Amino acid sequence: MEIGLNTAAWERFIRVSPDLFCTFDINGIFIYVNEASATVLGYSRETLCGRAYSEFLSPEYRAIMERVLQDLKEGTHLGSFENCFIHQNGKVVPLLWSLAWAEEDNLYYATGREITDTEQNILKLTKSEQQFKLLFDLNPDLIFHESPQGLITEANQSLCNLLGLTSTEVVNRPFTSFLSPDMASLSEQNFRAALQGNTSQFDLQLPAKGGERKVFEITRYPLMADGQVIGVQTIGKDSTPLKTALETIEDQSNTLETIFDSITDGFYLLSRNWNFLFINQKASELYLPDKDNLIGKNIWQAFPAEVNGVFYKQYHDAFETGKPVHFETYYAGGDAWVEVRAYPSAEGLFVYFQDITERVRAREELEKLSLVASHTNNGVIITNSKREIEWVNEGFTRLTGYSKEEVKGRIPSEFLHNPRTEVKAFEAVKHKMLKGEPIAFEIRNTRKDGADIWLSVQVNPIFNDQGILEKYITIQTDITQRIKNQQELEKLSLVASKTSNGVLIADKNWHIEWVNNGFTRLYGYTLEEAIGKRPSVLLHSFKTDPTVYKSLEEKLLRGEPISYEILNLKKNGEEVWISLEITAIFDENGDIVRFIEVETDITALKNSELELSTLAQDLYRQNRDLQQFTYIVSHNLRAPVANALGMAQLLTLTDKTSEVYDLSVANLQKSIQQLDIVLKDVNAILSIRDSQGNVTLEKANIKLVIQQALASLQEPLQQSNGEVHINLAEDLGVWANKAYLYSIFYNLLSNAIKYRSEARPLKVKIKSYGNLEKGVLLSFSDNGSGFDLEKAKNNIFKLYKRFHATNNGRGIGLYLVKTHLEAMGGYIEVNSQVGLGTRFLIYLPNLQHENIHH
Amino acid sequence: MKIFIIDDDEVSIFFARHLLLLENAAPDITTFLCAEEALQTLQASAVPDLPDAIFLDLNMPIMDGWEFLEALAPIAQKITQNCRIFILTSSLDYSDILKIKDYPLVSGFIHKPIKQEDIQMVISPQM
Incomplete structure (x- = not known):
C-alpha cells in the first residue's frame, strides 16, 4: 500500500503538512518550499524559491549552519539539529530540522518543525526547578506569590509555619485575610504599588500561631513577563525583636517628652559633652526654633556667640562643682532677659529657663522712676499701706520744708493739714484711696515754716503680686501760683462785673478766661462761648486792622497800658467800633500772667467822626472849586472887564472921527462879547457842579x-x-x-x-x-x-x-x-x-x- | 523910549499901545502875542537894543508870564542893565501880587486896564 502511493498523493501530504518541506542547492538557494512556509515563516513558497536560506536565518546560526551542511555532505552529520529563522513579522522562530544530501540531485532535502518556548525550556526548567523549589520552600524568610487578583498562588514553608496552616490552606486565599484590618490596608496599598510595577519595603505585623504578633520587614515586588505584571512576589524577614525594643524606647521617650513639653518653663538637656539631648516645646518656642536640627549638636558650636558668655561660665561651673546654678542674664539671641536654673547629673545638665524680660523691664522702669522722682520738682511720697511715710524725694522737701528724716513714719495729712485746710476735697475721695483706687484732689497745706502752699495731689495705690495693697505713691504739684491767679481773677471779675463796659480777661497766651456781662451785652457772646477763645478769632473781621495792636504790643509788654480803636464784629455779624484799653498783669517775677481789656462801644462816635471826615472832604473840594472860581473871576472874567474899561477910557481920550475911536468901539464890543462867553461858561460849570x-x-x-x-x-x-x-x-x-x-x-x-x-x-x-x-x-x-x-x-x-x-x-x-x-x-x-x-x-x-x- | 508889550490879548495890546501913544511915552513900541517870540528877541538883542520897559501879561497860553520870567533868568544880568519889567495883568488874585517878590526882575505890578499914572511911573527916571 505504501509503495502504491503516487506522486500526487505525496504532493498532497506535503501541501497539508504543518512542517516545512524544502530543497536547496549547494549554494543554499531554495529550489522548493511547501505551503507551510506561509504559516511558519510568514513568506509564501513563491517568495522563498530562488532566494538563499541565509537571508531568513537568524544571523547567529549562519556559521553553524554552513558547517552542518558541509558535514552532511561528507556524511559526518546525523542530519538533525535546531536553529532559528526570522519570521516576516520579525519574531524569531525556533525550528527543529531534519536534513539530507542527495548527491544525484545535487540538492539538500530538508523538513523543519517549529518548536515553542516551553518546549525549548522544558529541559532547562526541569533542571533548575528543583533548586528553586528547595530555595523557596526551605527559606527561613516568608516567601509567597500572589496572582494579580491578590490570591496567594504559592507560599513557602516558613509562611505556612508562621500561620500554622498547610500550603493548601494558604493557597488561593488573599494574603490580607490573614491580617488585622490596619495591616490589611497597609498590605493592600503595597500590593497595588507592586501591580503598578513598583517595589516597596515596609514593616508588617503578622499574627503568628498562638496569638503572638510578629513584625516582618516586607519586600514586595512585581513579577514581570513580556512587560506585563503577572504576579507579585513577597519576601518577609522577621524583625520582631528589634522592633519591639525600639518601640519600648520610643514609648518611654514619648512619655518623657510629654512631661517635658508640659513644663511651662523652657527645658533642655545637655549631655556631658555639651550635645543637646532634648529640647522641650516651650524652649523651642522661646529661643530654639530649630529644635530637630539642634538635637545631637554641641551647644557651643550651635551658639558660638555664647562661648565664654554667662551661660558658658555658669554651665561649666555646674558640671565642675556638681551643684545646680541659678542666674539671670540677658540673652542677645532672643533679645530677652532669662532666668536659668541648671541641674548637673551623671546624664548631663538639665536646664530650665523662663523669659523674665517684662519683669526686668518693669524693675528697670521702677529704678528709672525713682531716679526721676528724686530729681523732679514735684513732691513724691511713698508710704506703706498704713499711709506711714517710707520715702520722700527732694521735691517734697522743697515744697513742704520737711526733710526725709523728719517725716519718716508719719502720716502726710497729719502734719501737712492745718486748721485752715479745706479738707473736704480730700475727705471726699479718701475712702476711695483706702479702697485702693487712685485719687486726685487740690488742697491747701502748710509748710514747715507755716506758710500756705496749694498742692495738686495724686495718690496711686501699689499692689503686690498677690493683689494686696502694699504702698501708696503720692505726687504733689505746687499750684499756689495758679490758685493765687485764680483768686485774683475772681477779685478782678467781681470788679469788672459791675462796670457797663465790656471787660475781657485773657491769659498770657491771649485765651479768654473771663468776660463780664458788659462784654456779653456788647458783642452777644456769653462767658461760656467766649472762654478759651482768642479775641482775634472771636471778634475780628477781615476789616479789622491787626497792625494797630502789633505796633503797640511792645509797649504793652513793657507794662504800659495801651489803648486804641478797632472795628470788631458782633456775634450777629454787626460791625462795632471799639475803644480798647489793654493792661497786662504781671506776677512777682515780672512775667505776664494775663491781660485785661476794657472795651467801649464808640460806634456812634466813630460814625460821626467818619461823617465829619466826609464833610471835611466835601469842604475841601468846595474850597478847591471856590479857589478855581476865584481864579476864573480874577483872570478870565476880569480880563474882558479890564479891556472894556480900557476901551471906555480910550473913547473919552480920542477923537470920535479917528480910526482909533472906531477900533476902540469895536474892541469894546468884542470885550463885552467875551465877557458874555465867560459868564456863560461859568454858568455851565456851576450847573455841573451843582448837579x-x-x-x-x-x-x-x-x-x-x-x-x-x-x-x-x-x-x-x-x-x-x-x-x-x-x-x-x-x-x-x-x-x-x-x-x-x-x-x-x-x-x-x-x-x-x-x-x-x-x-x-x-x-x-x-x-x-x-x-x-x-x-x-x-x-x-x-x-x-x-x-x-x-x-x-x-x-x-x-x-x-x-x-x-x-x-x-x-x-x-x-x-x-x-x-x-x-x-x-x-x-x-x-x-x-x-x-x-x-x-x-x-x-x-x-x-x-x-x-x-x- | 523903547517898550515891549507881551500879551496874548489883542484888545489889551491895542489899548496899552494907544494909551502909551497918547501919553507920548514911547514912539518905539513892539508887541508880542506870544511870550516865546519876545524871549527870543531879548536873547538875541545886544544891551543897547534892549527895551527900556516890558509890559508882561501873566495869563497866556504855551508860556505864561511866570515861565517867561524864569526863562529870562539866565540873562537877567544883561536885562537889568537897561530894562525894567512890569507885570500888566487883569488878575486881581492877591497870590499873583505876592508872587512877584520871588522874581527880582519884576519892577512893578500893574492892574489892567493900564492907567495914565502907571505910564508916567514907567517912563519916569529910575525909581
Missing part, C-alpha cells in the same frame, strides 16, 4: 451819542477834510448821563478839529477796549498837532488853560470833559506828542441805577 452827587444815569448807546456829536460838527469837519473812524460795537452801552456824554465827545471832536495838523488831513479813531465788567474803556485818538505833554501835564484839564497860541480856544473844553466824566464816576487820561497827535483814554464805570457820590 454833582445827583446825576441821573440812563443806559446810553455810546456809538449813537458819538454820531450825534459828529452831526453837529459836520461842517467844520468837512472843511478840514477830516475823517472819523468809529470802531465800536453797535450795542456798546454804558450807564451815563446822555447830555454829559454828548458834551464829552463834542468837546473832544471839536478839539481834534481845532488843533488838527496843517500837514495832513485829520483822522480821528475811536475804539473801545471791550465792555468790561466794571465799565467801558474808550480810546479817542487823532493825528493832530499834539502838545508838549511834559509842559502841560498839570494843566491840561484845567479851566482856561490853553496850549496853542494860534487858535482861539477858550480853555474850557477839556475842563468840561473831565468834569462831566468825574460827575459820572469816570476819568480821563491823555497822551500826546507834538506833531504826531493826541490820544485820550476815557473810562466810564458801569454803574446801574446808582447815583454817583463823591
Whole structure:
C-alpha cells in the first residue's frame, strides 16, 4: 500500500503538512518550499524559491549552519539539529530540522518543525526547578506569590509555619485575610504599588500561631513577563525583636517628652559633652526654633556667640562643682532677659529657663522712676499701706520744708493739714484711696515754716503680686501760683462785673478766661462761648486792622497800658467800633500772667467822626472849586472887564472921527462879547457842579451819542477834510448821563478839529477796549498837532488853560470833559506828542441805577 | 523910549499901545502875542537894543508870564542893565501880587486896564 502511493498523493501530504518541506542547492538557494512556509515563516513558497536560506536565518546560526551542511555532505552529520529563522513579522522562530544530501540531485532535502518556548525550556526548567523549589520552600524568610487578583498562588514553608496552616490552606486565599484590618490596608496599598510595577519595603505585623504578633520587614515586588505584571512576589524577614525594643524606647521617650513639653518653663538637656539631648516645646518656642536640627549638636558650636558668655561660665561651673546654678542674664539671641536654673547629673545638665524680660523691664522702669522722682520738682511720697511715710524725694522737701528724716513714719495729712485746710476735697475721695483706687484732689497745706502752699495731689495705690495693697505713691504739684491767679481773677471779675463796659480777661497766651456781662451785652457772646477763645478769632473781621495792636504790643509788654480803636464784629455779624484799653498783669517775677481789656462801644462816635471826615472832604473840594472860581473871576472874567474899561477910557481920550475911536468901539464890543462867553461858561460849570452827587444815569448807546456829536460838527469837519473812524460795537452801552456824554465827545471832536495838523488831513479813531465788567474803556485818538505833554501835564484839564497860541480856544473844553466824566464816576487820561497827535483814554464805570457820590 | 508889550490879548495890546501913544511915552513900541517870540528877541538883542520897559501879561497860553520870567533868568544880568519889567495883568488874585517878590526882575505890578499914572511911573527916571 505504501509503495502504491503516487506522486500526487505525496504532493498532497506535503501541501497539508504543518512542517516545512524544502530543497536547496549547494549554494543554499531554495529550489522548493511547501505551503507551510506561509504559516511558519510568514513568506509564501513563491517568495522563498530562488532566494538563499541565509537571508531568513537568524544571523547567529549562519556559521553553524554552513558547517552542518558541509558535514552532511561528507556524511559526518546525523542530519538533525535546531536553529532559528526570522519570521516576516520579525519574531524569531525556533525550528527543529531534519536534513539530507542527495548527491544525484545535487540538492539538500530538508523538513523543519517549529518548536515553542516551553518546549525549548522544558529541559532547562526541569533542571533548575528543583533548586528553586528547595530555595523557596526551605527559606527561613516568608516567601509567597500572589496572582494579580491578590490570591496567594504559592507560599513557602516558613509562611505556612508562621500561620500554622498547610500550603493548601494558604493557597488561593488573599494574603490580607490573614491580617488585622490596619495591616490589611497597609498590605493592600503595597500590593497595588507592586501591580503598578513598583517595589516597596515596609514593616508588617503578622499574627503568628498562638496569638503572638510578629513584625516582618516586607519586600514586595512585581513579577514581570513580556512587560506585563503577572504576579507579585513577597519576601518577609522577621524583625520582631528589634522592633519591639525600639518601640519600648520610643514609648518611654514619648512619655518623657510629654512631661517635658508640659513644663511651662523652657527645658533642655545637655549631655556631658555639651550635645543637646532634648529640647522641650516651650524652649523651642522661646529661643530654639530649630529644635530637630539642634538635637545631637554641641551647644557651643550651635551658639558660638555664647562661648565664654554667662551661660558658658555658669554651665561649666555646674558640671565642675556638681551643684545646680541659678542666674539671670540677658540673652542677645532672643533679645530677652532669662532666668536659668541648671541641674548637673551623671546624664548631663538639665536646664530650665523662663523669659523674665517684662519683669526686668518693669524693675528697670521702677529704678528709672525713682531716679526721676528724686530729681523732679514735684513732691513724691511713698508710704506703706498704713499711709506711714517710707520715702520722700527732694521735691517734697522743697515744697513742704520737711526733710526725709523728719517725716519718716508719719502720716502726710497729719502734719501737712492745718486748721485752715479745706479738707473736704480730700475727705471726699479718701475712702476711695483706702479702697485702693487712685485719687486726685487740690488742697491747701502748710509748710514747715507755716506758710500756705496749694498742692495738686495724686495718690496711686501699689499692689503686690498677690493683689494686696502694699504702698501708696503720692505726687504733689505746687499750684499756689495758679490758685493765687485764680483768686485774683475772681477779685478782678467781681470788679469788672459791675462796670457797663465790656471787660475781657485773657491769659498770657491771649485765651479768654473771663468776660463780664458788659462784654456779653456788647458783642452777644456769653462767658461760656467766649472762654478759651482768642479775641482775634472771636471778634475780628477781615476789616479789622491787626497792625494797630502789633505796633503797640511792645509797649504793652513793657507794662504800659495801651489803648486804641478797632472795628470788631458782633456775634450777629454787626460791625462795632471799639475803644480798647489793654493792661497786662504781671506776677512777682515780672512775667505776664494775663491781660485785661476794657472795651467801649464808640460806634456812634466813630460814625460821626467818619461823617465829619466826609464833610471835611466835601469842604475841601468846595474850597478847591471856590479857589478855581476865584481864579476864573480874577483872570478870565476880569480880563474882558479890564479891556472894556480900557476901551471906555480910550473913547473919552480920542477923537470920535479917528480910526482909533472906531477900533476902540469895536474892541469894546468884542470885550463885552467875551465877557458874555465867560459868564456863560461859568454858568455851565456851576450847573455841573451843582448837579454833582445827583446825576441821573440812563443806559446810553455810546456809538449813537458819538454820531450825534459828529452831526453837529459836520461842517467844520468837512472843511478840514477830516475823517472819523468809529470802531465800536453797535450795542456798546454804558450807564451815563446822555447830555454829559454828548458834551464829552463834542468837546473832544471839536478839539481834534481845532488843533488838527496843517500837514495832513485829520483822522480821528475811536475804539473801545471791550465792555468790561466794571465799565467801558474808550480810546479817542487823532493825528493832530499834539502838545508838549511834559509842559502841560498839570494843566491840561484845567479851566482856561490853553496850549496853542494860534487858535482861539477858550480853555474850557477839556475842563468840561473831565468834569462831566468825574460827575459820572469816570476819568480821563491823555497822551500826546507834538506833531504826531493826541490820544485820550476815557473810562466810564458801569454803574446801574446808582447815583454817583463823591 | 523903547517898550515891549507881551500879551496874548489883542484888545489889551491895542489899548496899552494907544494909551502909551497918547501919553507920548514911547514912539518905539513892539508887541508880542506870544511870550516865546519876545524871549527870543531879548536873547538875541545886544544891551543897547534892549527895551527900556516890558509890559508882561501873566495869563497866556504855551508860556505864561511866570515861565517867561524864569526863562529870562539866565540873562537877567544883561536885562537889568537897561530894562525894567512890569507885570500888566487883569488878575486881581492877591497870590499873583505876592508872587512877584520871588522874581527880582519884576519892577512893578500893574492892574489892567493900564492907567495914565502907571505910564508916567514907567517912563519916569529910575525909581
